Amino acid sequence: MSFDSRTFTPPNRTKPLLLLTWMAGVMATVVKASSSEVSVARILAVRLLAQNGPLATPATLNPNPAMQPQLRTSRLVLRPFDPDDADDVQRIAGDVRVAEPTAHVPHPYPDGVASEWIASHAPAFRAGTDVIYAVTSADTGELLGAVQLAHMSALHRRAELGYWVAFAHWSSGICSEAVGAVIRYAHNELSISRIVCSCLPRNTGSERVMQKAGFLPEGRLVKHVNHRGVFEDMLIYGLSLPGR
Ligand SMILES: CC(C)(COP(=O)(O)OP(=O)(O)OC[C@H]1O[C@@H](n2cnc3c(N)ncnc32)[C@H](O)[C@@H]1OP(=O)(O)O)[C@@H](O)C(=O)NCCC(=O)NCCS
Known part of the structure; x- marks a missing residue:
């Protein structure tokens, strides 16, 4: 595949982000009277930024849609x-x-x-x-x-x-x-940079695959799924890769 994540140039999202950063500053100033309100404004600003995505977010994870490499x-x-x-x-x-x-x-x-x-x-x-x-x-x-x-x-x-x-x-x-x-x-x-995987607690082989691949346990969702007619727990595993 010709895509190289090291040289990929994301679309220019600087302007919207600058605007959001400015808005965050304005919000923080407006509610300066109370520190708890400032905290709320900061949280809102962070949410806004999160919704807009970081600067390096590509439009799609698939840079070369024509080709799935072997x-x-x-x-x-x-x-x-x-x-x-x-x-x-x-x-x-x-x-x-x-x-x-x-x-x-x-x-x-x-x-x-x-x-x-x-x-x-x-x-x-x-x-x-x-x-x-x-x-x-x-x-x-x-x-x-x-x-x-x-x-x-x-x-x-x-x-x-x-x-x-x-x-x-x-x-x-x-x-x-x-x-x-x-x-x-x-x-x-x-x-x-993050992969999640889940399995039924009784699926020892699947859990072992996750563990051997470096996934860490992140929780157990109780009676989370109606699995073929029976409510069963799910084990959640996650893998964080460099880049987060
Ligand atoms: C889960 C599955 C994909 C694993 O495939 P696999 O090629 O056997 O996996 P691996 O050989 O790489 O690893 C399996 C590991 O689990 C272990 N294992 C398998 N069954 C086990 C059991 N009942 N108890 C303990 N360990 C078990 C194996 O010994 C191996 O570990 P090891 O290498 O340390 O010895 C296969 O069992 C499968 O297709 N299951 C049905 C579909 C499924 O469950 N998919 C996942 C849904 S969440």
Whole structure:
């Protein structure tokens, strides 16, 4: 990918920010009578600045919408999904052991859903909201799983991580290896500096993937999701990367 976060020049947002800074000063002066009111004005000014975004906020996290680059690790090639992957996706994600702990994989897995899902990837990539990778074997090309950055925000330089791996390949480090490559891509080429990930407390394999990737526990949301008919807790993990 030709984008280089070190040389990227953001759009000129200096004027609106100067105006907001001036407004903040005016607000602080107007309410000078009471220090608590000054604090309120400062909070409002900070909120205004936050809404406008920092100077270096790009319009989108995806600087080159035409191209989702391949990523390589020692055992894996991560590439965009292809329409021809649909049958494999249905077979792998249609396994109840893969689908059950996830929030979005349906079970049973209906015909046609895999093709629709794959067709949604390119528009989402162009919009800069999601990047989804097919995780394949570097030796054989076999589809092994998927890793996704979702809900990407240019303002917050943030994304949510999700993944699944074919049951036959669990616990051989496939997901961790793929997640590592996606994190490096997100940081180096998309300037993402925070990634969040969540799982059910009973999903030990997923929690372990997060821990091995350097995510830290940030909380437990009690009975947070209606998971296939049962209210369950969610564990929240976060990864802060250089740049915040
Ligand atoms: C979660 C998932 C993607 C992990 O894939 P994976 O390729 O097996 O992951 P890795 O091998 O890189 O790491 C898994 C780690 O969890 C450990 N683990 C797996 N199941 C475990 C269990 N029941 N108890 C304890 N540890 C477990 C493995 O030993 C490994 O840790 P280690 O390397 O320290 O030994 C896979 O289990 C999966 O597809 N699950 C269903 C979909 C899913 O849950 N997605 C995430 C939704 S939040």
